[in-house]
Amino acid sequence: MIELKEVCKTYNSGGVPFMVSKNITLHIQPREFAILLGESGTGKSTILNIISGLETVDQGQVIIDKVDISHYSQDQLADFRKENLGFVFQTYNLIPNLTVRENVELIAKMKKNSLDVDVVLEQVGLSHRLESFPNQLSGGEQQRVSIARALVKKPKILLCDEPTGALDNQTSHEILTLLQNLPKQYDTTVLMVTHNRAIMEMANLIVEVSDGEILKQTTIDHPKPVNCLNW
Numbered sequence: 197m198i199e200l201k202e203v204c205k206t207y208n209s210g211g212v213p214f215m216v217s218k219n220i221t222l223h224i225q226p227r228e229f230a231i232l233l234g235e236s237g238t239g240k241s242t243i244l245n246i247i248s249g250l251e252t253v254d255q256g257q258v259i260i261d262k263v264d265i266s267h268y269s270q271d272q273l274a275d276f277r278k279e280n281l282g283f284v285f286q287t288y289n290l291i292p293n294l295t296v297r298e299n300v301e302l303i304a305k306m307k308k309n310s311l312d313v314d315v316v317l318e319q320v321g322l323s324h325r326l327e328s329f330p331n332q333l334s335g336g337e338q339q340r341v342s343i344a345r346a347l348v349k350k351p352k353i354l355l356c357d358e359p360t361g362a363l364d365n366q367t368s369h370e371i372l373t374l375l376q377n378l379p380k381q382y383d384t385t386v387l388m389v390t391h392n393r394a395i396m397e398m399a400n401l402i403v404e405v406s407d408g409e410i411l412k413q414t415t416i417d418h419p420k421p422v423n424c425l426n427w
Protein backbone atom coordinates (compact mmCIF):
# COMPACT_ATOMS: atom_id res chain seq x y z
CA MET A 197 0.00 0.00 0.00
CA ILE A 198 2.88 2.39 0.84
CA GLU A 199 6.22 1.95 -0.85
CA LEU A 200 9.22 4.25 -0.67
CA LYS A 201 12.17 3.28 -2.84
CA GLU A 202 15.56 4.84 -2.11
CA VAL A 203 14.03 8.19 -1.25
CA CYS A 204 16.34 11.13 -0.51
CA LYS A 205 15.35 14.61 0.59
CA THR A 206 17.59 17.58 1.33
CA TYR A 207 16.53 20.86 2.92
CA ASN A 208 18.46 24.02 2.39
CA SER A 209 18.96 25.48 5.83
CA GLY A 210 20.39 29.02 5.59
CA GLY A 211 22.28 28.11 2.40
CA VAL A 212 23.64 24.89 3.93
CA PRO A 213 22.25 21.63 2.47
CA PHE A 214 20.90 19.27 5.11
CA MET A 215 19.89 15.73 4.16
CA VAL A 216 16.77 14.94 6.19
CA SER A 217 15.86 11.63 4.46
CA LYS A 218 18.70 9.33 3.48
CA ASN A 219 17.92 6.50 1.10
CA ILE A 220 14.63 5.54 2.71
CA THR A 221 13.22 2.23 1.51
CA LEU A 222 10.01 1.09 3.11
CA HIS A 223 7.11 -1.22 2.30
CA ILE A 224 3.86 -1.17 4.27
CA GLN A 225 1.21 -3.73 3.37
CA PRO A 226 -2.52 -3.00 3.15
CA ARG A 227 -4.27 -3.03 6.55
CA GLU A 228 -1.00 -2.96 8.47
CA PHE A 229 -0.59 -0.82 11.57
CA ALA A 230 2.91 0.59 11.18
CA ILE A 231 4.84 2.80 13.57
CA LEU A 232 7.61 5.22 12.61
CA LEU A 233 9.69 5.43 15.75
CA GLY A 234 12.50 7.84 16.55
CA GLU A 235 13.77 10.72 18.63
CA SER A 236 12.75 14.30 17.98
CA GLY A 237 14.26 15.78 14.80
CA THR A 238 15.21 12.46 13.19
CA GLY A 239 12.98 13.03 10.16
CA LYS A 240 9.79 11.09 10.98
CA SER A 241 7.32 13.83 10.07
CA THR A 242 9.24 14.49 6.88
CA ILE A 243 8.65 10.86 5.86
CA LEU A 244 4.90 11.30 6.51
CA ASN A 245 4.93 14.49 4.46
CA ILE A 246 6.70 12.70 1.63
CA ILE A 247 4.11 9.91 1.67
CA SER A 248 1.29 12.46 1.54
CA GLY A 249 2.97 14.45 -1.22
CA LEU A 250 3.27 17.55 0.94
CA GLU A 251 7.05 17.34 0.44
CA THR A 252 8.69 16.54 -2.88
CA VAL A 253 11.70 14.21 -3.03
CA ASP A 254 15.08 14.79 -4.67
CA GLN A 255 15.53 11.17 -5.57
CA GLY A 256 13.63 7.87 -5.40
CA GLN A 257 10.04 6.79 -5.81
CA VAL A 258 6.91 7.21 -3.69
CA ILE A 259 4.38 4.57 -4.64
CA ILE A 260 0.95 4.59 -3.01
CA ASP A 261 -1.49 1.80 -3.82
CA LYS A 262 0.69 0.87 -6.82
CA VAL A 263 0.72 4.44 -8.23
CA ASP A 264 3.97 6.43 -8.38
CA ILE A 265 3.10 9.91 -7.10
CA SER A 266 6.68 11.25 -7.16
CA HIS A 267 6.06 13.25 -10.33
CA TYR A 268 2.49 14.36 -9.68
CA SER A 269 1.64 18.05 -10.08
CA GLN A 270 0.38 19.99 -7.02
CA ASP A 271 -3.22 19.68 -8.29
CA GLN A 272 -2.86 15.93 -8.77
CA LEU A 273 -1.40 15.62 -5.28
CA ALA A 274 -4.29 17.60 -3.77
CA ASP A 275 -6.80 15.24 -5.46
CA PHE A 276 -4.76 12.23 -4.38
CA ARG A 277 -4.83 13.39 -0.75
CA LYS A 278 -8.56 14.11 -0.88
CA GLU A 279 -9.36 10.69 -2.30
CA ASN A 280 -6.95 8.47 -0.38
CA LEU A 281 -5.59 9.95 2.84
CA GLY A 282 -6.80 10.82 6.31
CA PHE A 283 -4.68 12.79 8.78
CA VAL A 284 -4.60 12.91 12.57
CA PHE A 285 -2.19 15.26 14.31
CA GLN A 286 -1.16 16.07 17.86
CA THR A 287 -3.27 19.23 17.56
CA TYR A 288 -6.91 18.61 16.72
CA ASN A 289 -7.47 21.50 14.29
CA LEU A 290 -11.26 21.51 14.73
CA ILE A 291 -13.37 24.44 13.54
CA PRO A 292 -14.41 26.17 16.79
CA ASN A 293 -17.79 27.54 15.68
CA LEU A 294 -19.02 24.23 14.25
CA THR A 295 -20.50 21.41 16.33
CA VAL A 296 -18.92 17.95 16.49
CA ARG A 297 -21.31 16.67 13.83
CA GLU A 298 -20.78 19.74 11.59
CA ASN A 299 -16.98 19.41 11.81
CA VAL A 300 -17.23 15.86 10.45
CA GLU A 301 -20.01 16.65 7.94
CA LEU A 302 -17.86 19.34 6.37
CA ILE A 303 -15.29 16.74 5.36
CA ALA A 304 -17.90 14.10 4.44
CA LYS A 305 -19.35 16.52 1.88
CA MET A 306 -15.98 16.84 0.15
CA LYS A 307 -15.95 13.24 -1.06
CA LYS A 308 -18.44 11.06 -2.91
CA ASN A 309 -19.35 7.84 -1.10
CA SER A 310 -18.18 9.09 2.26
CA LEU A 311 -19.43 7.19 5.30
CA ASP A 312 -22.43 8.07 7.44
CA VAL A 313 -21.34 10.84 9.82
CA ASP A 314 -23.43 9.70 12.79
CA VAL A 315 -22.26 6.10 12.44
CA VAL A 316 -18.59 7.12 12.40
CA LEU A 317 -19.10 9.38 15.40
CA GLU A 318 -20.79 6.53 17.23
CA GLN A 319 -17.86 4.23 16.45
CA VAL A 320 -15.38 6.68 17.94
CA GLY A 321 -17.58 6.94 21.05
CA LEU A 322 -19.12 10.38 20.55
CA SER A 323 -22.85 9.76 19.96
CA HIS A 324 -23.62 11.75 23.09
CA ARG A 325 -21.60 14.77 21.95
CA LEU A 326 -22.94 15.45 18.44
CA GLU A 327 -24.21 18.96 19.19
CA SER A 328 -21.27 20.04 21.38
CA PHE A 329 -18.72 22.62 20.25
CA PRO A 330 -14.97 21.85 20.41
CA ASN A 331 -14.37 24.09 23.44
CA GLN A 332 -16.93 22.01 25.38
CA LEU A 333 -14.90 18.82 24.85
CA SER A 334 -11.92 17.26 26.62
CA GLY A 335 -8.65 16.77 24.70
CA GLY A 336 -9.44 13.07 24.21
CA GLU A 337 -12.91 13.86 22.89
CA GLN A 338 -11.50 16.46 20.49
CA GLN A 339 -9.01 13.89 19.22
CA ARG A 340 -11.90 11.46 18.68
CA VAL A 341 -13.60 14.10 16.53
CA SER A 342 -10.44 14.58 14.48
CA ILE A 343 -10.20 10.78 14.03
CA ALA A 344 -13.87 10.65 12.93
CA ARG A 345 -13.20 13.50 10.52
CA ALA A 346 -10.30 11.56 9.00
CA LEU A 347 -12.27 8.29 8.82
CA VAL A 348 -15.50 9.61 7.33
CA LYS A 349 -13.78 9.83 3.92
CA LYS A 350 -12.99 6.11 4.22
CA PRO A 351 -9.29 6.74 3.54
CA LYS A 352 -7.06 4.01 2.17
CA ILE A 353 -4.34 5.32 4.46
CA LEU A 354 -4.53 7.06 7.81
CA LEU A 355 -1.43 9.09 8.72
CA CYS A 356 -1.11 9.94 12.42
CA ASP A 357 1.61 12.25 13.70
CA GLU A 358 2.05 11.91 17.50
CA PRO A 359 -1.75 11.64 17.94
CA THR A 360 -1.50 11.29 21.72
CA GLY A 361 1.26 13.85 22.22
CA ALA A 362 -1.04 16.25 24.07
CA LEU A 363 -3.00 13.68 26.08
CA ASP A 364 -2.61 12.13 29.54
CA ASN A 365 -1.77 8.42 29.89
CA GLN A 366 -5.29 7.09 30.43
CA THR A 367 -6.69 9.06 27.48
CA SER A 368 -3.71 8.04 25.33
CA HIS A 369 -4.54 4.39 26.07
CA GLU A 370 -8.11 4.94 24.90
CA ILE A 371 -7.11 6.75 21.72
CA LEU A 372 -4.41 4.20 20.84
CA THR A 373 -6.91 1.34 21.38
CA LEU A 374 -9.28 3.09 18.99
CA LEU A 375 -6.52 3.56 16.41
CA GLN A 376 -5.26 -0.02 16.72
CA ASN A 377 -8.68 -1.38 15.70
CA LEU A 378 -9.03 0.80 12.61
CA PRO A 379 -7.21 -1.35 10.01
CA LYS A 380 -9.78 -4.14 10.45
CA GLN A 381 -12.76 -1.95 11.23
CA TYR A 382 -12.24 0.50 8.35
CA ASP A 383 -10.14 -1.60 5.96
CA THR A 384 -7.42 1.04 6.13
CA THR A 385 -3.64 1.14 6.51
CA VAL A 386 -2.39 3.13 9.49
CA LEU A 387 1.03 4.76 9.77
CA MET A 388 1.69 6.45 13.09
CA VAL A 389 4.66 8.58 14.10
CA THR A 390 5.78 8.38 17.71
CA HIS A 391 8.88 8.84 19.84
CA ASN A 392 7.41 6.54 22.54
CA ARG A 393 9.17 3.15 22.47
CA ALA A 394 6.78 1.82 25.12
CA ILE A 395 3.94 1.60 22.60
CA MET A 396 5.84 0.15 19.67
CA GLU A 397 4.62 -3.42 20.20
CA MET A 398 1.05 -2.40 19.35
CA ALA A 399 2.11 -2.32 15.68
CA ASN A 400 2.53 -4.99 12.99
CA LEU A 401 5.54 -3.13 11.67
CA ILE A 402 8.03 -0.99 13.59
CA VAL A 403 10.27 1.25 11.52
CA GLU A 404 13.05 2.82 13.57
CA VAL A 405 14.39 6.11 12.24
CA SER A 406 17.58 7.82 13.32
CA ASP A 407 19.35 10.78 11.77
CA GLY A 408 17.24 10.58 8.60
CA GLU A 409 17.90 6.88 8.04
CA ILE A 410 15.94 3.71 8.68
CA LEU A 411 17.97 1.84 11.30
CA LYS A 412 15.79 -1.22 11.66
CA GLN A 413 12.43 -2.64 10.54
CA THR A 414 10.69 -5.24 12.68
CA THR A 415 7.59 -7.20 11.74
CA ILE A 416 5.39 -8.40 14.59
CA ASP A 417 3.05 -11.31 13.87
CA HIS A 418 0.96 -10.81 16.99
CA PRO A 419 0.93 -7.18 18.09
CA LYS A 420 0.04 -6.55 21.71
CA PRO A 421 -3.34 -5.02 22.55
CA VAL A 422 -2.76 -1.53 23.94
CA ASN A 423 -3.98 -2.50 27.43
CA CYS A 424 -1.25 -5.18 27.58
CA LEU A 425 1.57 -2.74 26.90
CA ASN A 426 3.87 -2.12 29.82
CA TRP A 427 3.41 1.65 29.98
Ligand SMILES: Nc1ncnc2c1ncn2[C@@H]1O[C@H](COP(=O)(O)OP(=O)(O)OP(=O)(O)O)[C@@H](O)[C@H]1O
Binds near residue numbers: 237238
Ligand atom coordinates in the same frame (compact mmCIF):
# COMPACT_ATOMS: atom_id res chain seq x y z
N1 LIG B 1 11.00 22.91 5.81
C1 LIG B 1 12.14 22.68 6.44
N2 LIG B 1 13.28 23.35 6.13
C2 LIG B 1 14.45 23.09 6.76
N3 LIG B 1 14.60 22.14 7.73
C3 LIG B 1 13.50 21.45 8.08
C4 LIG B 1 12.22 21.67 7.46
N4 LIG B 1 11.32 20.81 8.02
C5 LIG B 1 12.01 20.09 8.94
N5 LIG B 1 13.28 20.47 8.98
C6 LIG B 1 14.35 19.89 9.83
O1 LIG B 1 14.44 18.52 9.48
C7 LIG B 1 14.72 17.74 10.64
C8 LIG B 1 13.72 16.64 10.74
O2 LIG B 1 12.45 17.21 11.01
P1 LIG B 1 11.13 16.29 11.23
O3 LIG B 1 10.03 17.21 11.64
O4 LIG B 1 10.91 15.44 10.06
O5 LIG B 1 11.61 15.38 12.47
P2 LIG B 1 10.75 14.55 13.50
O6 LIG B 1 11.50 13.31 13.75
O7 LIG B 1 9.34 14.40 13.01
O8 LIG B 1 10.79 15.48 14.77
P3 LIG B 1 9.68 15.74 15.92
O9 LIG B 1 9.45 14.42 16.58
O10 LIG B 1 10.33 16.75 16.80
O11 LIG B 1 8.45 16.29 15.23
C9 LIG B 1 14.72 18.70 11.81
O12 LIG B 1 16.06 19.00 12.11
C10 LIG B 1 13.99 19.91 11.30
O13 LIG B 1 14.44 21.10 11.91
